[in-house]
Amino acid sequence: GAVVSQHPSRVICKSGTSVKIECRSLDFQATTMFWYRQFPKKSLMLMATSNEGSKATYEQGVEKDKFLINHASLTLSTLTVTSAHPEDSSFYICSARDPGPRGETQYFGPGTRLLVL
Amino acid sequence: AQTVTQSQPEMSVQEAETVTLSCTYDTSENNYYLFWYKQPPSRQMILVIRQEAYKQQNATENRFSVNFQKAAKSFSLKISDSQLGDTAMYFCAFMANTGNQFYFGTGTSLTVIP
Secondary structure: OOOEEEEOOEEEEOOOOOEEEEEEEOOOOOOEEEEEEEOOOOOEEEEEEEEOOOOOEEOOOOOOOOEEEEEEEOOEEEEEEOOOOHHHOEEEEEEEEEOOOOOOEEEEOOOEEEEEO | OOEEEOOOOEEEEEOOOOEEEOOEEEOOOOOEEEEEEEEOOOOOOEEEEEEEOOOOOOOEEOOEEEEEEOOOOEEEEEEOOOOHHHOEEEEEEEEEOOOOOEEEOOOEEEEEEO
């Protein structure tokens, strides 16, 4: 299947700082990428949909000024957690939509574990 | 809105046996895709199998196959000859052909017992 990378895999930061997470589609162009948050032993919660060249669409209850999303190219989307607080500690996963020859599918990055102290 | 329901929070199966994970969904769409993803302890989401709603034939991928019942809105996953490496969370997911959203079920934790 297609490959989606995510960086960093793990980050620890102090409360009040900002953290940027990168999501890249390595072997296909992704006009649409998605950002999820996952709590332990729970399903994935969609935070926002990121479309290349336009503003992200945020799910209800997700603060767009806190979780800044930029999709500047067809292979890269970034999520910046601004002024992080301990309650932002979580596992963040990105995915990229591949409408290509393999058929409509989403491929997921390996996730980023964020710990805010 | 679309919903995806996985009614089995936890399941277990003996190694080499067969297990079926259930999934139902609700939608008014006619064209859509259904997926099963596996999430092992590493937490990497891995695509197991996908099904296009317009195809009547059930998808198969080696030991994994689905029973897709469009009228009943049911999409179960059968794992044959279960292996220890199949131990993971399994998520059923729905994506409309017209939309940009993925809808996940709550997951089924599968344990393969040696």
